[in-house]
Amino acid sequence: MENQTNQPSPASIMQIGSGFWASKILLSAVKFELFTHLAKEGSLSAKEIKSLLKLNCTDRHLFDFLDALFSFGFLKRDGLLETAKYSNSLDTELFLDKAKTTYVGGMLEMMNDRLYGFWGNLEDGLKTGLVQNESKNGNEPIFVNLYKDPELLKGFVNAMTGIQIGNFMALAQKFDFSKHKTFLDVGGSAGILSTMVAKHNSNMSCTTFDLPAVEAMAKETIQKFEVSNQVKAVSGDFFADSFPKADVVTMGNILHDWNEENKLMLMQKAYDALPDGGVFIAIESVIDNERKQNSFGLMMSLNMLIETGDGFDYTFDDFNKWATQIGFKSTSLLALTGPTSAAIAYK
Structure with a gap:
């Protein structure tokens, strides 16, 4: 601009x-x-x-x-x-036709119903460093509220599906899965990423891993896309539980929800779930290292202030530093769609 x-x-x-x-x-x-x-x-x-x-x-x-x-x-x-x-x-x-599987309006619906009003509090967020959504003024954190309210959770899941489905399709087709057999999507929500990987890679056995409240949604997705022979939904808490073992572990819009300490903890859990030669992939609006081109990534990071208080989006240099600290051998960056990339770490 x-x-x-x-x-x-x-x-x-x-x-x-x-x-x-x-x-x-x-x-x-x-x-x-x-x-x-x-x-x-x-x-x-x-x-x-x-x-x-x-x-x-x-x-x-x-x-x-x-x-x-x-x-x-x-x-x-x-x-x-x-x-x-x-x-x-x-x-x-x-x-933007709700009748089509390509519908991305879920994120726009959440922006209208929730974020539009909360972003009016951006000044307060910057002044205080505190969350500015439903959790403001000492209420329970957003993810606790989400998983208690089925309608709120459904809207959130639809939003995450809408904002990421194009990127999930791109990763399923752009990344070389031919050397791998098992795939785990941590925080897999409605199971869209696992489904896309399965649809485009017949060699892959996929698991979508998230809290019990979304298991039914994931199973509905698996049935809808007719990939039950390749994809299963497993319930678990990615903070409390170890990750199931897999050759490839992904997180889509997960790391940016948390502070650096929790980012490192989640990446360590992914590392522990991988074999030698395994791959960890974070799908996010990775900010360019010069912090001047990916405006969406910068705005998404401010959205994490609104939503979580201490979560933030990051550059590839940040990701590379964390991956090296944990022990990954190398990293790469794969452009997906629009402002989103896959930050990849190899064990």
Whole structure:
């Protein structure tokens, strides 16, 4: 967003400063399931959308809402105002239709329902260093709350699936699994990563490992993708329990939840579960070493302040330092999709 001209301009300042306007427009459309309706109907007029979504705003404000989505590239439009017909763009048709397995809107739903409000407390988080979500003011930590509330947990699991499914598919296809036989995903949630690895690597026997509260969701995923001959769900607590042995151990958006001490503890447990020649893979928004390009990774790290207080995202140099400290022989970085990479450590 740096000004590349020699002339001063407030444009980028205002674009970022008003960014929550654009964010809330998209999040509202996802909340209304607008893109799912359009995927089903093909195209709709503003009047039809107003009736379908039961909106009571003026026609002019509805046009503003829909045309803003069009200007962002999230909708296609044929006609203008009363004569306009709206339909999904290529991206929203694939990724924001709830009826498709490629739906990534779970994360956007959680951003709307939870994080949008909590990020209003960022100043307090930076001043105090304390968590700013449901756990604020001495309430129980977020993960305790999540696993007590089935609806909250389901929303969180859907969010994690949404934000990572593209990366899981990329890892399953980009990483060379041919030298390995067993795979363990620690904190595997709904079992999507294990399922993707199995679908793309017939040689792999996979285990998704998480708390008992999500075991049913993982089993549903395994059944849905018809990979029960390759994937199993095992319940366990990655803090309290040793990890099942495997040739490849992964953690997707797990390490960044915790402080450095707990990061090292989890990586040590992964190391202990691996044979010589085994591989540990952390899938995260790894921040570039110069800390100037991966803005999403930096913002995700601030989100960890909001959500956990002392969790943070990290650079590959950080990961390499921790891996060396634990005893891994070498490391590498594999780009996945967007701002996400796989930080890999070899035993």
